[in-house]
Amino acid sequence: MRTGYTYLFLSLLLLTGISSCKKWADLKPADGIISDNYWKTKEQVQAAVIGCYASLLADPAGTKTALPELFFLWGELRADMLASTQGTTVDEMAIMNVNAVPSNALTDWSAVYRTINYCNIVIDYAPKVLENDNTFTKEALNAYLSEAKALRALMYFYLVRTFGEVPLKLTSTTNDNEIVAIPKSTKDVVLTQILKDLEEAESGAVLTYGIQSYDKGRVTRYTVNTIQADVYLWMDKYEDCLKACNKVIDSKKFGLLAASTAWFTDLFRTGNSTESVFELQYSSQKLNTFYNMFAISSKRFLAANRVMDLVYGVDESSGIKDIRAAGSAVRAEDNLIWKYVGKNGTDLIASGDSYTHWFVYRYPDVLLMKAEALAELNRGSEALELIQVIRNRAHALAATNNNPDPANKEDVALFVLEERAREFMFEGKRWFDVLRYVKRNNYARINYLMDMISNVVPANMIKTAQAKLRDANSNYLPIYQYELQTNKNLVQNPFYK
DSSP states (O other), rough: OOHHHHHHHHHHHHTOOOOOOOOOGGOOOOGGGTTTTTTTSSSHHHHHHHHHHHHHHHOTSOOOOOOOHHHHHHHHTTSSSSEOTTTSSSHHHHHHOOOOTTTTTGOHHHHHHHHHHHHHHHHHHGGGGGTTOOOOHHHHHHHHHHHHHHHHHHHHHHHHHHSSEOOOOOOOOOOOOOOOOEEEOOHHHHHHHHHHHHHHHHOOOOSSSSSSHHHHHHHOHHHHHHHHHHHHHHHHHHHOOOOOOOOHHHHHHOOOOOOTTTTTTTIIIIIIOOOOOEEEEOBBBBBOSSSHHHTTTTTEEEEEIIIIIIIIIOTTTTTTOOOBBBBEEETTTTTTTTTTTTTSSSOOGGGGGOOOOOEEEHHHHHHHHHHHHHTTTTHHHHHHHHHHHHHHHHHHOGGOOOOOOOTOOOHHHHHHHHHHHHHHHTTTHHHHHHHHHHHHHHTHHHHHHHHHTTSSSSSGGHHHHHHHHGGGGGGSSSHHHHHHOOOOOOOOOOOGG
16 A cells, blocks of 8 residues: 655655765765754654665755666666667667767766765764664664665665676765765675675664555565575575575565456555565655656657567467566557556556556565576576466466476576566666676676677677677776766776776
8 A cells, every 4th residue: 555655755855954966976965964963863863764765766956867767777778678769868779789988877876876875874873863862772773774784785786787896985975075086896895895784784674664565665674685685696606595585485474466457556556565575665746757768659668579579478369468468567569668657457547647666676586586596506496496486476378488407507597587587577677687697607608698689789780789798898887977077086997998
């Protein structure tokens, strides 16, 4: 059930006085939240934490791309499920065609660092409230710190997968004098810090807030475990990934929504279902930006033809369809991306009703991450059992079942990747899934990427795009030119020098 929770996020953010400056990575907040007069009560700590979540939904100053839109673009533009339109921007087309340059505004990471700084402020200042409010407990403090550290870890995980080496800022910036030009840290250093944050977050995170929308829209221990699983999988730490997944599975707090006529509405439109692990909570008071991306006449994207033809398949004779396909991910007759603009399986929402949530993690993600780890550990039979659970719920067509040999690691791993495409269509995961699959064992699966890009770029650009992608450095976006100008300790990513 939707509540005024999202509106509360934005209201509290504004009340705390958070804004941003035009300095390196937009790190400086307004003085209100860091002044000596602010950190006095537990209510102020709560407001600051809620402000961290609010910053995920929109830029308080209204000048930056909202993070869900940015995460969608980072996770889908370089993959193979989108088709461009006349509304696709020049910057978006450049990335789709493997022509990213440092002046491309979509490489601006400042909105992510803005959220990181809000988390850093909570981590630095919230402990001081224990000295000022005797009703504020250590347990409550640790829970708030867990939220901040988990969100910080999630932001850095997006950054390291998108840019590779990035600056690692772990202390808050509260005035211009504290803005320091920070060099990039290696991917290994950033990933190690992410895991450290998550380990510390896990110990203090709550199991429940007692309200369903809070359990799905704020960090719980299960959110932390799910992020851990994703990070471990990226790092090829498969046994650790299994352990993290099993913590979520063994909790028995989550499950797959059964297929029904209301499945799409309950899962995506209404949100906060038992299938959700973590979703960003839009509402009628705070709309998302996806309607303008997908539904208006000047829409920026359509689904690629291959989505219905090859990914989901069509079986007209039997009447069976994959519930994740037509009327869920896509409107089959015109390839309209449906997941964020459908009211149900057939009706389009109105422009003022664009409040479908952004899903960071759903329970199928946990199951398929576990299946992927099992596949890489040569435990193919166990992996295929999990995939079949997902497929059974979805009524997946027999034509999309590769029936891999459980003993063939490569076939099972590919099947996991293909099933993730069906399950998480347009949820901002496809490029990261492909890159994770391809980069293992020193890019032993590079041919998958070569084949994928040949189906995406214009025919006259295929050889050039493939040549670029054979350089592993091209798999990460360039550092935005403004950051290079304002932070002289930054060095451009190698492919773009």
